Amino acid sequence: MEFKPKITENRWNPGLEEKIRKTWNEEKIYVFNKNTKKKVFTIDTPPPYPSGRPWHIGAAAHYSQIDMIARTARMMGFEVFFPIGIDRNGLPVENYTEKKYNISIHETSREKFINLCVTALDDLEAEMIQIMKVMGLSGDFDNYYRTDSKEYRTLTQTTFIKLWDKGLIYEDTRPNNYCIKCGTTIADAEIEYEELPTELIYIKFKMKETGKDIIIATTRPELLCSCQAIIYNPKDERYKDLEGKHAIVPIFSKEVPILAHPYAKQEFGSGIVMICSYGDYSDVRMFRELKLKEIIAITPEGKMGKNAGNYAGLSIKDARNKIIQDLEKAGLIQKKENIMHRTPLCYRSKTPIEIIPMKEYYLKQIDFIPELLKIAKNMKFYPERHRQILIDWINSLTIDWPVSRRRYYGTEIPIWYCKNCKKACLPEPEKYYQPWKDNPPFKTCPHCKSEKGFEGETRTFDTWMDSSISPLFISKYGKDDDFFKKTFPAGIRPQAKDIIRTWLHYTILRCYQLTKKQAFEGAWIMGYGVDEEGKRMSKSKGNVVDPLPILEKYGGDIFRFWNASEAGLGSDFRYSNDKIESSAKFLTKLWNISRFISMFPEEKKAELTETDKWILSELNELIKKCIEGYESFDFFIPATALREFTWNLFASHYLEMAKSRAYGQGFDEEEQKAAWYTLHLVLKTLLKLFAPISPFITDYVWKELYGKESIHLESLSKPEWGFGLEKSTGKITEFNTEIWKTKKDKGLSLKTEIEVKIPKELKQFEKDLINMHNIRI
């Protein structure tokens, strides 16, 4: 009998992937069947944000792993709903557009600016979609959604109107984080801190009762006009006699109380702090605690307001310089020190934020903390240890969520204001409104019945208002009840670690407020992609690795196997070209094993030899291990286990032991068929176990050898070969290694006949071992 491999090429060719992808599309094997009788598993896919080139290799890896979740769930018997979306709202695209066209948002018409944003987004989006397809994502590309579409924004507005009706939205004057450059309030989560040099100024205040000097140290002398109290530490012996006295603020000559408060640190500056509205968040806390009346010092334009007297109209910096000059002239400055100061910055523009009281819309979240904690404790976390990040965040919330933004590229807040009574009028839900340019949808004011007309709201929502309803949008909330019931709550929310406190938190909050339900059964949290030095990749550091050239060179399967075998779930994973190379080698190995096995016919049953039972015992252990990994959506476990088994046991030992038998050299037909049976059985199982990780090569080999239907319609293998012979593995590999070593040491070819005693524990494998090593007994 002559043996010819069915598979002829001797290496895996990533170029085949495109053709395989086409057949998937034609066969429609991933299409969601909403009339299924299977249990539905919804993936609340994170819509990636096209914020500029290149797309992060870590992000690409993230999406390839989300696809592994989808494929795993399918092979576990679920009907998988795997939507694909693109997040397009918000500041990053505005910044990208400003840079790309060298324009300023404030000097461009709103209409024109929005159109430029759309053009930029379309370009970036096309590349992302392409990358997702190349990686072999089995999501619904035909119906992919955009968060800036009319439909999506309609839902954002509709849910806002619903929450408004529930009384969960309110407008309030409140100290806000405000970025003067971006011209918008920003959420706490958008602030970053940096050590920056600044001057600490020691200013002389006068004590009203005694006329003595009191020295306070400040980095913000321009805020003197809004000083409403000065404090010292109650333990500070130096200032004991200040209790209950009053101080006179220099220049503005006003009287403020002197109070003892533990917040003042004795060792910093002079030990006395002035409390102004608002230099930082401790000022805010102090104003609330001491019930002081706020004085607005700085306007949203970043200039001094009318309360600043002579300094009104000056920029913050100019006002600071001028007031220092004036104080110096009057001899009111004791000294100046250069210090490093941890300064809060806007994370996009890197401008120091100001705390300015403004009117903004808020969504209540503080009232929901107990329910949110309950959900955080009830939800599954993959991996479990990331649960604490969410719990800590919920526990640290102190204010409600400011949801209004003074930007252009976002979902508009659907409100008109009556020109007569100034009250907010909300339109009917289920329609998309652009109040800054649309005609008002009502003639008379529902509050005062006036017909004087309306002023449209010009602000937009925080982008998280859109993002936080993704599970509702994909499940057609409010549009298709039947579909909604089947697909909501979602089975899993895959996402990155750094947006637990935004996306995950806000989604849980909003879905709970609207549906009283937990948005998803579980959250799957992936780590960061870091560069070869272990540093987190970011555009500003310039260490972002572009996934596109890597995918073009190696294809989706190698890329996917690489990132699955690179780090455990939730851990950061390091980009390394060497590792990608070695992943490519593994696929070639798997390919060649398949090629070898493809020489032999597949037997439907056989009388197994002990060697066959041994490898099946090991296969059984492998299946158990893989199932353990797949059930926890931790692909590192099956990826490494498969590599280990395939390369170091199956190929190195079993294949060599069974080779002569498979060729029929020195064995009878029954034994030969047992080898054929086992080789194919192991290969089929390996392909199925490997299919969620590398879907292309597995499907290709499957169809070449085992049938027309795709491997992706198969179920995950179950452990059913518990022969218990895995105990022999150590002895077998040791024995083989010893003979290889002996032959090598003696400079003999592996084919040379050798005389060795086979240990009695290996008696049962004797015949295969004798033929494998050419042993003379």
Add this chain to the structure above:
RNA sequence: GGGUCCAUAGUCUAUCGGUAGGACAUUGCCCUUACAAGGCAGGGAGCGCGGUUCAACUCCGCGUGGACCCACCA
């Protein structure tokens, strides 16, 4: 300042109390009929100090170092 997580060869990772296994890289030998994008072999590791135990990489404490999060000094 508070918290969470982590610490095994140059790098990544396994072993949930009993000879530290594997991968990448590195070195040497070999074209052995699936694979030189391969095979075989070699060198190389438990952060420090205590404690629990017959036995600690594994459990506990302290320290050191790192990652991340929160708060934040006027």
